[in-house]
Amino acid sequence: MLLVYTHKISPRLNYVFKHICTRVLGIDVTFTTKVEKFIAHDSIKMSYTKQALGNEFFVKSNDLLFEQGLNDIEINIMDWGHSKCFFFNGDKSAIPFDIFAASFYLLSRYEEYLPHVKDEFGRFTASESIAYKHKFLHQPVVDIWAYKFKEALHKQFPDFEFPTKTYSIKPIIDVPNPYRYKLSGIMRTIGGTLKDVFRFKFKSLYTRFMVLMHFSHDPYDTFKYVINKQKQSKFRFSFFFLLGEYSTYDKGANVNNKSFISLIKHVGDYSNVGLKISYFAIDDADVLKKEKTKIEDIINKPLRASRQSFSKLNLPETYRNLIELNIKEDYTMGYVNEIGFRAGSCTPFLFYDLDYEIQTPLKICPYHVMDFALLKHKSLLDKKRVLNNIINEVKQVNGQFVSVFHNYTLSYSDRWSGFKDLFNIILESGNNED
Structure with missing residues (x-):
């Protein structure tokens, strides 16, 4: 079990760590705000806060997981290997981006709550998303980040056996x-027939009657x-x-x-x-x-x-x-x-x-x-x-x-x-x- 030390156990933090660790990687995760409990834990562990306690596996946290409601968030997309990421957190962090905050932003559909232009059906469109605008819509970045997190953890804890998942x-x-054509009812059949006639869709007209007469599929x-x-x-x-x-x-x-x-x-x-x-x-x-x-x-x-x-x-x-x-x-x-x-x-x-x-x-x-x-x-x-x-x-x-x-x-x-x-x-x- 992965133990995460943090200064505050928020609903957002619990949610996104459970997705990345448990649903994507298959690792159970729990949290503590007590340094003594963190030190005593003899399996894989990490800290997620503003400053490291010592030499532990440390990911510097963005404020997003400790906020409530919607706020203006500055998103700066950067390259990270063959993918993209945001919420850069510096060199002292074991991972150079706060993948947990970034994952929460995407999974919660934060951007869909913000003002945006909808299409004629009232839908949020791909072109409004940061993934489309910054050309990473084609990648499951949350899962990619999760596996980068797994690699970094494995280096720190080489004896821990990670479960495997299959496609x-x-x-x-x-x-x-x-x-x-079947089950359309009399009125819809008549209406459809007249449309075919007036629009010169004789192939459709022929198929319609072949189906209705049970001569065609x-x-x-x-x-x-x-x-x-x-x-x-x-x-x-x-x-x-x-x-x-x-x-x-x-x-x-x-x-x-x-x-x-x-x-x-x-x-x-x-x-x-x-x-x-x-x-x-x-x-x-x-x-x-x-x-x-x-x-x-x-x-x-x-x-x-x-x-x-x-x-x-x-x-x-x-x-x-x-x-x-x-x-x-x-x-x-x-x-x-x-x-x-x-x-x-x-x-x-x-x-x-x-x-x-x-x-x-x-x-x-x-x-x-x-x-x-x-x-x-x-x-x-x-x-x-x-x-x-x-x-x-x-x-x-x-x-x-x-x-x-x-x-x-x-x-x-x-x-x-x-x-x-x-x-x-x-x-x-x-x-x-x-």
Whole structure:
């Protein structure tokens, strides 16, 4: 067990040390403000304060972990090996940066509480983040810093045996609408047909009637394919189904349709099933509660995980609503149009509420690539290259690679040509023991 001496044991300090030491490195950690207890400890130990006590392993602390609320923080990004860091703390520290304060800044999403420009959906965008601006969005810097910390500790305590962690994958299948043409209802079918006619989309018109006449397979119905992949994988997939009312933003299937209910139950026999929270439920706890009740009635067990429609997050309200309804995990932390690490980590972490200064029980499972972010790369070769690059970043720190693909991404649509190959690259990366 790692013992940390500090002048004050704050909620922020406890939170970030537990993430870096326990979740990333697998080391138990405890704290003390008593010098005598620190001296008597006969295993690995360090001090985290303004001045070293003696010749111990010492990391000079930034004030951030001992503050409350939000303050104007000066962030100066500097190179550190092949990565970046901030909160430089001088040469007397065993590590030249306060990685704990820097990690807290990223994990708590401190910058998302500060004034920023939102996009048309009210989302915090990648371009507003310090990671994007300083070109380290593509790296899981929190995990990289954790392993640098481990190396420094190992030099000081060569006899201590550090646990090992292995790379894993978490494929997410997002299902805003299970079918392109099936289960649309009479009015939507008529409306869609008229649109196809007036827009001269005769191929779509032909496909629509072939599907409705049961002569052709619905293009969005890729569930058999994905379930077969699930059967071949040692990692469990998670499907997120939209059950919200039809609206401008959400155009899913009728939740009362027996075929749709049967599909969700069938998928749940092989994979995890979560709720894709509708756009209007994101900020309305009553609507969210109704959707949660609906999916629990279908899967016949408490809902464990959710994703927000359009990957929209309003911190801290969005996460407080999930906590209020006892939802345990969320898979929204990521960027729709950019590949990378929104919170700087590829290790799931607990949500820290900066307003209340508490660690909450909600586990945040950040995703690192969504299918839409790969569309900006024109050729399949380029898509494979950037996908393999981000996978390798996660592998180097033995993290969890989380991808979000939609059910229609794996269809035979021209727009999504080659995406089955990309999905297979992700699956194969989890099977390789390199």
